[in-house]
Amino acid sequence: MLANPFYSQELQGPFQLYDLGPSFTLEEGGTLRGAQLAYATHGRLNKAKDNVILIPTWYSGTSKIFEQAYIGKDRALDPSKYFIIVINQLGNGVSTSPNNTAGTGGRGGFPKIRIGDDVRAQHQLITARFGLKSLALVVGGSMGAQQTYEWAVRYPEMVKRAAAIAGTAKNTEHDFLFGQSLIDAITSDPGWRNGWYESHEEVRAGLIRHAGIWSVMGLCTEFYKQEIWRGLGFSSVPDFMTNFLQTYFCAMDPNALLTMLWKWQRGDVSRHTAGDLKKALGRITAKTFVMPIDEDMFFPPRDCLAEQKMIKGSEYRVLKSVCGHLVLTGFEADFRHQVDAHLKDLLSLRV
Amino acid sequence: MLANPFYSQELQGPFQLYDLGPSFTLEEGGTLRGAQLAYATHGRLNKAKDNVILIPTWYSGTSKIFEQAYIGKDRALDPSKYFIIVINQLGNGVSTSPNNTAGTGGRGGFPKIRIGDDVRAQHQLITARFGLKSLALVVGGSMGAQQTYEWAVRYPEMVKRAAAIAGTAKNTEHDFLFGQSLIDAITSDPGWRNGWYESHEEVRAGLIRHAGIWSVMGLCTEFYKQEIWRGLGFSSVPDFMTNFLQTYFCAMDPNALLTMLWKWQRGDVSRHTAGDLKKALGRITAKTFVMPIDEDMFFPPRDCLAEQKMIKGSEYRVLKSVCGHLVLTGFEADFRHQVDAHLKDLLSLRV
DSSP: OOGGGSSSHHHHOSSSEEEEEEEEEOSSSSSSSSSEEHHHESSOOOTOOEEEEEOOOTTOOHHHHHEEEEEEETSSTTTTTTTEEEEOOOOOOSSGGGGGGGGGSSSSGGGOOOOOHHHHHHHHHHITTTOOOBSEEEETTTHHHHHHHHHHHHHHTTBSEEEEOOOOOOHHHHHHEEEEHHHHHTTGGGEEEETTOSSSSHHHHHHHHHHHHHHHHSOHHHHHHHTHHHTTTOSSHHHHHIIIHHHHTTTSSSHHHHHHHHHHTTOOOGGTTTTHHHHHHTTTOOOEEEBTTOOSSSSSSHHHHHHHSSTOEEOOOBBOOOOOOOGGGSSSHHHHHHHHHHHHHHHHHHH | OOOGGGGHHHHSSSOOOEOOOOOOEEETTTESSSSEEEEESSSSTTTOOEEEEEEETTTTTHHHHHHHHHHHHTBHHHHHTTTTEEEOOOOOOSSOOGGGGGGSSGGGGGOOOOOOOHHHHHHHHHHHTOOOOBBBEEETTHHHHHHHHHHHHHTTTSSSSSESOOOSOOOHHHHHHHHHHHHHHHSGGGGGGGGSSSSEEEEEEEEOOOOOOHHHHSHHHHHHHHTTTHHHHHHSSHHHHIIIIIIIHHHHHHHHHHHHHHHTTTOGGGGGGGTOOHHHHTTSSSSSEEEEETOOOOOOOHHHHHHTSTTOOOOOOBBBTTGGGGGGGGGOOHHHHHHHHHHHHHSSSSO
């Protein structure tokens, strides 16, 4: 196990832990022993247990960053109305991950995880710990959207509403290659040592290269052309690079990022239907909003629209921002307002 | 000097060499001593010397690949009508470059080159060797478009027509960061050794990562979604990666690529006008076609359109392809036909 303060209760909490039991078998064949999901709740579960919103996390994200961006009184995700459970995905550094797993099964020996593993683990948590039979809404962005789709396909009877923000049900080849470039940026660092570094700081050069590729694909041309970074408090693009993207990613655990990247590359609900995506999405009974970001360079609206058309009764709601994918992290007020407005619409729909 | 067969007469020729003289001083302060431009000509110069088409090369490109894609009888660039001069940009591996320069000024010691240096060198070639006073057309793609804009701004009295395909007059911040990610992919390879490797094969891992980033930014989402690679003779995306992109880039000299990348990042005609792009583009008197590729991920139409609006009497001609930027290399027949049609229109305009 590695000490990394970024994933601590102090920075990411308060969160609770749920034990997945002595052994949790993974789709790829590995087993997590004594694994835990870290989750945060907001608001109170009502007697009918029908006011639950479940939120899975995105790549590199934690329950905390989601809370800070999207949860609050009078927001769509309002703890005074809903019981909101934000669950850290496996491998994100906070839930069971390479950095907090002891022995040969941790760090460079951590097993491969699939989106389906996350959703099964989350299902176990909400049924065993809270006795839930339905979810008023599952909402997630990016890899959180991948998990949202997986929820809606795998447990259609439970998911009443679903909002997939800036993500796809089946990852594209292009997105796979983007993920590979991020993996290569980290694993090419000699300090990575096949995952057996002693501190994430030994992999700083790789994490900086990884941040560099995010600067291209994670924002977009207009973000730089319009110098949106100025409004975020940065004096130049190098200042933005160093003190936003590099600071953000260099605090993280490289193996955790790699675990999520491998999982992200392979997100695909059609694994339930022998590769038939239409059939898989046809299983969805949730009222579903498909919400791409118009300038997203790797989950482009076109790809999301193609999937939306396969989901009965779904709606296509495009989010507008000149910031690209990373606006998801919540740094633009207008974007947050758009998300709120769409989610309020969705939550107001009778199911 | 390094032996690299990719840049030989056998593979890139026939080309001629033009001596730039004992010393050619560069904008950044360095000097090339005994530098040479490699160029290929097609067709014959007429008596009036008014049938000349000048073509500068793109990133990683050579005079040969341009010839194979765009020059031919009954094409727009028809050697039976025009005297066509394709000039390899400095640092591209064929003209004076890190790999073919001896001593401490070669390889890792090769100086920084600017787009303006190329265009001055090309001007010297065509005036001293051919006595040219005007160019019927300057046309280039990508970095070739950067040089085309530089020609039209620097020597407006000479350039009668200009076609800038998939490139900008002033490079964007986003594009700079894309270039940086490519630089980082190469220079992070321990085999690069600050440019003092003994063979480009020592930098293979870096070149493969560089190819990986091109797979994301150089094509586009639809290229993969529609499996266009199948039509190019590949059986899978990994096959396309290995036997197209990796084969293509791994043959090249890493320092040559780095020389071009540094230059590409800083292409900017507003250096002539103290940063005033509108004023710089206002100098252009050539009939100019601005020809972006609709799915280009790093020279997007929007950026090209903004520049086109600053050029008097210019036309905006969008090229359509689901292949993204690298379609420029000529692998799609319909794209080649579109380029030909627009260039024929441009060449038919009276000036």
